[in-house]
Amino acid sequence: MALGDSYVSVLDLETRLGKPDDGTFADLLDAASRTVEDFCRRQFNKATAASARRYRAVDPTRLPVDDFYVLTDLAVEVDGTAWVVATDVELRPPDGIRRGQQGWPYSDLLAIIRPWPSGRRALVEITARWGWNTVPEGVKQATLDVAAVMSYGGGGSSGVVSSESIDGYSVSYSSPALGAEEAVPAELVKAKPYRRPRFGVG
Numbered sequence: 150m151a152l153g154d155s156y157v158s159v160l161d162l163e164t165r166l167g168k169p170d171d172g173t174f175a176d177l178l179d180a181a182s183r184t185v186e187d188f189c190r191r192q193f194n195k196a197t198a199a200s201a202r203r204y205r206a207v208d209p210t211r212l213p214v215d216d217f218y219v220l221t222d223l224a225v226e227v228d229g230t231a232w233v234v235a236t237d238v239e240l241r242p243p244d245g246i247r248r249g250q251q252g253w254p255y256s257d258l259l260a261i262i263r264p265w266p267s268g269r270r271a272l273v274e275i276t277a278r279w280g281w282n283t284v285p286e287g288v289k290q291a292t293l294d295v296a297a298v299m300s301y302g303g304g305g306s307s308g309v310v311s312s313e314s315i316d317g318y319s320v321s322y323s324s325p326a327l328g329a330e331e332a333v334p335a336e337l338v339k340a341k342p343y344r345r346p347r348f349g350v351g
Contacts, residue, residue: 195280
């Protein structure tokens with residue numbers, strides 16, 4: 150699936166809801182997919198061609214970046230100077246394995262020989278094939294769960310919530326008090342293992 154595509158098909162939603170498409174399912178799935186992305190703070194499709202994006206390191210060692218799923222076409226340029234990926238940078242998670250599970254994309258670059266530059270400017274340009282090689286099943290199921298809540302006009306999980314409207318559909322999120330542990334809405338629980346800490350936070 151290309152970047153921006155929905156994570157499941159209209160047929161999948163028809164099966165989940167037990168009724169045929171009434172002409173709104175494609176838009177519903179698009180809204181649900183974007184909701185899952187917003188919750189996870191990442192997207193799960195992939196680009197088949199490499200493109201460049203610019204980043205700023207969080208410290209001299211660590212550079213968090215958007216997910217990329219393959220080393221093909223990977224290039225690192227720091228303030229106009231090309232770095233050698235094989236010797237200058239260590240990719241995390243190593244070998245695409247996290248918590249014993251394979252298939253994770255790379256999302257952090259560690260400087261090995263010299264430090265990342267400091268400052269407010271985004272001086273590091275990364276060229277990569279962005280995204281995930283395969284959409285996780287939990288993300289697909291969460292997308293269907295969110296779409297089901299939206300389709301019935303429900304407000305999502307109970308409790309203290311804040312609502313957001315996406316393309317005319319409404320979904321609600323739990324809003325914890327300051328300092329409290331965030332409660333995950335039931336329709337997004339299956340996507341929780343793939344939620345990224347706030348960008349730049351380990």
